[in-house]
Amino acid sequence: MHKRIALAAVAVVAAAGLGLALSPTTQFVIGGAMVNLGFRMQDHLEAFDLDHKHPDPKAVYDSVIEHNHLSAGVRQMFPRTPRHPLVAMVVCMDARIDTEELVGDTRKYYYVIRTAGSALADKELDMLELAVANGVETILLTRHTDCAAERVAANPQLRGQYPHLVAAIDQRDAIDKALLARPTIAAKLGAGALTIRHMHIDTTTDAMREVAGSK
Numbered sequence: 001m002h003k004r005i006a007l008a009a010v011a012v013v014a015a016a017g018l019g020l021a022l023s024p025t026t027q028f029v030i031g032g033a034m035v036n037l038g039f040r041m042q043d044h045l046e047a048f049d050l051d052h053k054h055p056d057p058k059a060v061y062d063s064v065i066e067h068n069h070l071s072a073g074v075r076q077m078f079p080r081t082p083r084h085p086l087v088a089m090v091v092c093m094d095a096r097i098d099t100e101e102l103v104g105d106t107r108k109y110y111y112v113i114r115t116a117g118s119a120l121a122d123k124e125l126d127m128l129e130l131a132v133a134n135g136v137e138t139i140l141l142t143r144h145t146d147c148a149a150e151r152v153a154a155n156p157q158l159r160g161q162y163p164h165l166v167a168a169i170d171q172r173d174a175i176d177k178a179l180l181a182r183p184t185i186a187a188k189l190g191a192g193a194l195t196i197r198h199m200h201i202d203t204t205t206d207a208m209r210e211v212a213g214s215k
């Protein structure tokens, strides 16, 4: 484990050294490409990742802890630069959507709320209002293709089996609308200091487009 942490640290130091000699734009683009390279290298490692070869709950849990030790070991060597997010995204919990990949958020400029079917409840409205009070200027309310929560809500046989999920999906539009009436949010919208957009994500390609007339 220590050997792997040291290897990752050497790679980070080498990349940082390379970046110092380049313009900010070039560093930003190359950095993003390197992050993507890392994701692509790991994409096909199913037999290793989370121990898919021998799936049992204990093996999956052990893999999660091992991955965290590796990641936290590197993080301890390079303390995070504190940043305040400017964007808040509401995204379904679907595992195929990786929000860091979706918007290239390698530097944590985004607050992310993940719920089944992107359905908000009152506590999430509180949280979004707090985020806006603290400086968020853009809220993206996303939904996506091939959503399991939406499929359940649209299936008469399954609706009775998952009543809470179905109720949350049925109330999504009304609750999204209620967000606009929250005092801090309404004031910032009125002052032109905040924009809220409804977005749709293609789960296969990661392409995100604004829903027509959502503004």
Ligand SMILES: [Zn+2]
Pocket (backbone or CB within 6 Å): 092, 093, 094, 116, 117, 118, 144, 146, 147, 148, 149, 150
């Ligand atoms: Zn979904």
